[in-house]
Amino acid sequence: MSFRKENLEHCTAVYVETDKLNATISPELKKMFTDSMEEGKSSNLVLDISACKYCDSSGLSAILVGHRATKNSNGLLVVNGASDMVEKLIHLSKLDSILSLTPTFPEALDLVMMHEIEKGFE
Numbered sequence: 355m356s357f358r359k360e361n362l363e364h365c366t367a368v369y370v371e372t373d374k375l376n377a378t379i380s381p382e383l384k385k386m387f388t389d390s391m392e393e394g395k396s397s398n399l400v401l402d403i404s405a406c407k408y409c410d411s412s413g414l415s416a417i418l419v420g421h422r423a424t425k426n427s428n429g430l431l432v433v434n435g436a437s438d439m440v441e442k443l444i445h446l447s448k449l450d451s452i453l454s455l456t457p458t459f460p461e462a463l464d465l466v467m468m469h470e471i472e473k474g475f476e
Contacts, residue, residue: 357386365398365432365466366390367459368420370406375413375440383413387420397429398469400462404435409443421453430454430469434462 356372356379368386372379390399399420403409417433424431434456436444444450456462 356382359386359390361395364470365396365400365463367400367402369402373405373407375403375406375409375416377410377412380412380416383416384419387416387423391423391427397424397427398466399424399429399431400459400466401431401433402435402459402462403433403440406440407437409440414443414447414449417453418449428473430466432456432462432465434459
């Protein structure tokens with residue numbers, strides 16, 4: 355499997371364990387996102403792509419599926435650990451305006467906690 359999933363207290367963490375997020379594996383990632391949301395353990399996802407050095411449009415499409423799924427559940431998707439190449443692709447495609455990006459996993463967890471605190475005030 356190209357991914358590993360871990361249920362944490364306020365989110366589900368998905369770790370990409372391959373160096374390419376492309377058309378070969380993006381359907382598997384989309385399914386993992388939708389399955390995670392259907393399980394209902396958390397409405398938040400953290401996607402760790404620190405092992406990924408390459409991403410194409412199908413990989414970005416999979417990330418957007420996760421973003422939509424969390425947004426529809428009043429949750430948050432945080433992407434962490436993007437390589438320079440992947441980060442450039444995200445910026446070029448203007449997805450940085452809708453995606454929450456962090457350099458490290460702990461910072462991603464902090465964003466999730468802030469989101470949960472803000473939801474508590476609504």
